[in-house]
Amino acid sequence: MVEIDLDKYRNLERRVGEDWINIHPIQRGGILPSESRKALLEFANGYSTCDYCLEGRVDLVKKPPILDFAEDVAKFLNMDEARFTPGARGAQRTVFEALTEPGDTVVLDSLAHYTSYLAAEANDLNVKEVPHSGYPEFKIRLDEYADKIEEAKSETGELPALILLTHVDYRYGNLTDSKKVSKIAEEYGVPFVLNAAYTSGVMPVDGKELGVDFLIGSGHKSWAASGPVGILATTYEHADETFRTSMIQGSWSGRSFTKKEVYNYGCPPVFGPPIATLMASFPHVVERVERWDEEVEKVRWLVKELEKIEDFHQLGERPRRHTLFSLETPSFHKVSKKRKRRGFFLHEELKERKISGVHPGMTKQIKLNTYGLTKEEIEEVANAFHDIARKYDVKVEE
Amino acid sequence: MVEIDLDKYRNLERRVGEDWINIHPIQRGGILPSESRKALLEFANGYSTCDYCLEGRVDLVKKPPILDFAEDVAKFLNMDEARFTPGARGAQRTVFEALTEPGDTVVLDSLAHYTSYLAAEANDLNVKEVPHSGYPEFKIRLDEYADKIEEAKSETGELPALILLTHVDYRYGNLTDSKKVSKIAEEYGVPFVLNAAYTSGVMPVDGKELGVDFLIGSGHKSWAASGPVGILATTYEHADETFRTSMIQGSWSGRSFTKKEVYNYGCPPVFGPPIATLMASFPHVVERVERWDEEVEKVRWLVKELEKIEDFHQLGERPRRHTLFSLETPSFHKVSKKRKRRGFFLHEELKERKISGVHPGMTKQIKLNTYGLTKEEIEEVANAFHDIARKYDVKVEE
Numbered sequence: 001m002v003e004i005d006l007d008k009y010r011n012l013e014r015r016v017g018e019d020w021i022n023i024h025p026i027q028r029g030g031i032l033p034s035e036s037r038k039a040l041l042e043f044a045n046g047y048s049t050c051d052y053c054l055e056g057r058v059d060l061v062k063k064p065p066i067l068d069f070a071e072d073v074a075k076f077l078n079m080d081e082a083r084f085t086p087g088a089r090g091a092q093r094t095v096f097e098a099l100t101e102p103g104d105t106v107v108l109d110s111l112a113h114y115t116s117y118l119a120a121e122a123n124d125l126n127v128k129e130v131p132h133s134g135y136p137e138f139k140i141r142l143d144e145y146a147d148k149i150e151e152a153k154s155e156t157g158e159l160p161a162l163i164l165l166t167h168v169d170y171r172y173g174n175l176t177d178s179k180k181v182s183k184i185a186e187e188y189g190v191p192f193v194l195n196a197a198y199t200s201g202v203m204p205v206d207g208k209e210l211g212v213d214f215l216i217g218s219g220h221k222s223w224a225a226s227g228p229v230g231i232l233a234t235t236y237e238h239a240d241e242t243f244r245t246s247m248i249q250g251s252w253s254g255r256s257f258t259k260k261e262v263y264n265y266g267c268p269p270v271f272g273p274p275i276a277t278l279m280a281s282f283p284h285v286v287e288r289v290e291r292w293d294e295e296v297e298k299v300r301w302l303v304k305e306l307e308k309i310e311d312f313h314q315l316g317e318r319p320r321r322h323t324l325f326s327l328e329t330p331s332f333h334k335v336s337k338k339r340k341r342r343g344f345f346l347h348e349e350l351k352e353r354k355i356s357g358v359h360p361g362m363t364k365q366i367k368l369n370t371y372g373l374t375k376e377e378i379e380e381v382a383n384a385f386h387d388i389a390r391k392y393d394v395k396v397e398e
Numbered sequence: 399m400v401e402i403d404l405d406k407y408r409n410l411e412r413r414v415g416e417d418w419i420n421i422h423p424i425q426r427g428g429i430l431p432s433e434s435r436k437a438l439l440e441f442a443n444g445y446s447t448c449d450y451c452l453e454g455r456v457d458l459v460k461k462p463p464i465l466d467f468a469e470d471v472a473k474f475l476n477m478d479e480a481r482f483t484p485g486a487r488g489a490q491r492t493v494f495e496a497l498t499e500p501g502d503t504v505v506l507d508s509l510a511h512y513t514s515y516l517a518a519e520a521n522d523l524n525v526k527e528v529p530h531s532g533y534p535e536f537k538i539r540l541d542e543y544a545d546k547i548e549e550a551k552s553e554t555g556e557l558p559a560l561i562l563l564t565h566v567d568y569r570y571g572n573l574t575d576s577k578k579v580s581k582i583a584e585e586y587g588v589p590f591v592l593n594a595a596y597t598s599g600v601m602p603v604d605g606k607e608l609g610v611d612f613l614i615g616s617g618h619k620s621w622a623a624s625g626p627v628g629i630l631a632t633t634y635e636h637a638d639e640t641f642r643t644s645m646i647q648g649s650w651s652g653r654s655f656t657k658k659e660v661y662n663y664g665c666p667p668v669f670g671p672p673i674a675t676l677m678a679s680f681p682h683v684v685e686r687v688e689r690w691d692e693e694v695e696k697v698r699w700l701v702k703e704l705e706k707i708e709d710f711h712q713l714g715e716r717p718r719r720h721t722l723f724s725l726e727t728p729s730f731h732k733v734s735k736k737r738k739r740r741g742f743f744l745h746e747e748l749k750e751r752k753i754s755g756v757h758p759g760m761t762k763q764i765k766l767n768t769y770g771l772t773k774e775e776i777e778e779v780a781n782a783f784h785d786i787a788r789k790y791d792v793k794v795e796e
Binding site for chain 1: 402403404405406407408409410411412413414422424425428429430433434435436437438439440441442443444445446448449450452461462463466467470473474484485487488491495500508512513515516518519520525526527528529617618619623624625626627628644645646648649650651653655658660661663664667668669670671672674677678680681684754755758759
C-alpha cells in the first residue's frame, strides 16, 4: 500500500466563515439560498437526479422536473432552447465546437474571459480582438466589430465563424450594449454569442431583445447554484446544429446513440447537485433580477464612499451599472511597500474584520462585488476600508 | 414578465428515500459517506474552494489542500500526474483532444461507454471496435486489439492515435485484463487509455502495474463524490502534451494565459462541491478498495440466489469479479405481458419494498449493483425477488 497522509482530508473546513461579509468579485451571485442548501443534501449523490431517467439525458428527466426546467429557463431568457453545460466555459466550448472548423476566425472583445480565448485555442481558431478605450474606462469599442469582420474577410476570404461579446466583463464590470453588436452581426450574417455569465441570473436579460443567437450563463457565478454548471440558450435557427445528436455507429457492433448530443457529452456532466441547486434556486433568481436597480444603487454608494480614500479611483465606466468593479488603490500600494507582509496587509486587515474576497497580496488594484449584500453590510465594508486607511495614515475625506 | 409556474421548483424532493435499498447499477459507488455530506454543505457555493486561489487553477489551490490531493490521487493510482475533469466523459474528451487530429483512427472495445464513442465523434475520428464473444459472456476479444491496429495501419498508412479499453464495462460488468492490451499497445507504440470509471475508487487499481498511459476515473460513479467529477491520470511521458498550457495571445491586447491548461478549460469546472466531496471521501475510498474481495463474495451470493428463480441467468463472465451485473429474466418478461402496467410491474413491486434502481419498464434483462450493501441488505434484495416471483407464479428453487 502507498503511504499517503490522509488526515489532511478529514474535517475539511472553509476558512471563510458563514457569518463573514464576502465581497469576492466572482462569488456574490453564486451564494445558495437556504432552499438550495436543502436541495444540495437531498440530491447529494451525483446520480441522484437520474433515478427515473428514461431517455439517457439529464435535460429530459421528468422527475425531478428538469425537462420543464430547461423549457422555463429558455422562456426566462426569452430564447427558444436551453441546455446545461459544465460551466459557462463548457457552453462556450459547445458553441465553438459546433460552429467552427479548425483555421476559422472568431472575433472577441478584448475584455473577454480567458475561457473564451481558450475555447478558440482548443478548437484551433484564429482570434481577432475588438479593442477597448483603455484607462480609465476600458470601454469596448463596439463599432469596431464591423472592422474586425471586414479584416477577417479581406485576409481569409471568409467571414468569421462567430463573434462573441462579453455582456459584463470580469475585470471592470462594464456593461456592454449588445444591441449594437447584434446589429452588426445581423448585417454580416455572422452568429452572435453573448457571454452573460455576470448578468443573466442577477439582472434582467432578454435574449431576443438583445438580438443574440447564443446566450451563455453561469450557474455558480450568477444563478445561485452550487455548480459548476452553465446555461447555453439559443434560437430555433441554431438549435439543430448546436445540439446535433450522434450519428456514429459501432463498426462491428452497430451500436448507435441517436438521442445523445455530440457537443454536450451525450448527457452533460451537470447531474446531481449542479442541476438540483440550479433548479431549486430558480424561483429566487426569477424574483431577484427584478430588484437589480437596488443593487446598482448600493454599489454606487460604496464607490462614492471608497473614493473618499486618498487616491482611490474606480476604474471602468461611470457611473456603475453592475455590482462588480475595480478600484485603483495606489495609496494602499504605498503602504504595502513598507510592510513586512507586503501586499497581504490589506487581505489580513479585512480578514480581522471578517471581510473576505479581496485577492490576497493585491493592493495596486482591487476588485469587489456587492451583489446581494444588505445596505448595512456595505456600510460595514466602507467603514472597514476607512478604518484601515486611517490606521496606515492614508487620508479619508470627511 | 414571463409567466412561469415556479412552484414546481420549490421543495424539490428525491423520490427514492434515504432508508431505501438502492441497487441502481451506476449509483452504488457514488454514495457519499457522512463526512462528505458535511463537506458538501461546507463548500456548498461553487467558488467556495477558490477563496485562496492564487494561481487561477483549482488543482493548484493550497487551502483547501487540492494541490496535495492531486498528487496523492496520482500516487494512489500509481500514476505520475492527475487532474480533475467534468466527469470521466470530460477526461476522455481531454485525452482525445490532446492526442488526435481530425481523421485519425482510434480503437475501442465494443462494450465501451457511449461517451468514448462520443469523444471520438466530437473530435472527428474514425472508430474501430474490438469485438466481444457475444452471448452469454460478452467477453472482449483482447487479442484482436492487435488486428485492429494492423487494420488501421494498412488502411490509412498510420497507427491509431490511441487505443481505449474499458476496464469494467457498463453493461455486463466484465473485468478486462488490461495487461494484455497494454502489451499490444507498447509493442506498437500506441498510447493506451484505460477507462476505469467502474473500478478505480471501488477496487485496487494500479496504473503502472496495468501498464496504462492514461487512467480515467469517475468521482460520482466510484469515488463517493457528489460530482460530476472525473479523474485523469497519466505518466510524465504524456503529461506535457495532455496538459499543455495556453499559447494564445490577444491580437490587440497581448493578453496571455500561460498557466491555463488548454484541453482542461484553463481551470476545470470541478470547483466547489465536486472537488470538495471527492477530497473529503478520499480517506474512505483509500480504505474501502482494500475490502474489494468481500464485495465480490457478496455479489456472487446474490447471483446464486437470483438464479434460483426460473429462467434467471446471469450474463457476462462467470464467476463475477465485479458488483455490477446483468441478468436475463425471461420469466418476468412473460409475467409483464399479462400485466396492465406491462414491464413496470417489477419496478413497482420493488418500490413497495423500498428497493430502487431497477430501470422502470425493464423485465427482459435487468442490471444491478451490490457495491457497499451489507449482507443483510443483499438478503433483503434476494428475498424481495423471490417473493415477487412466487407472487406471479414463477418458480423459485428451494
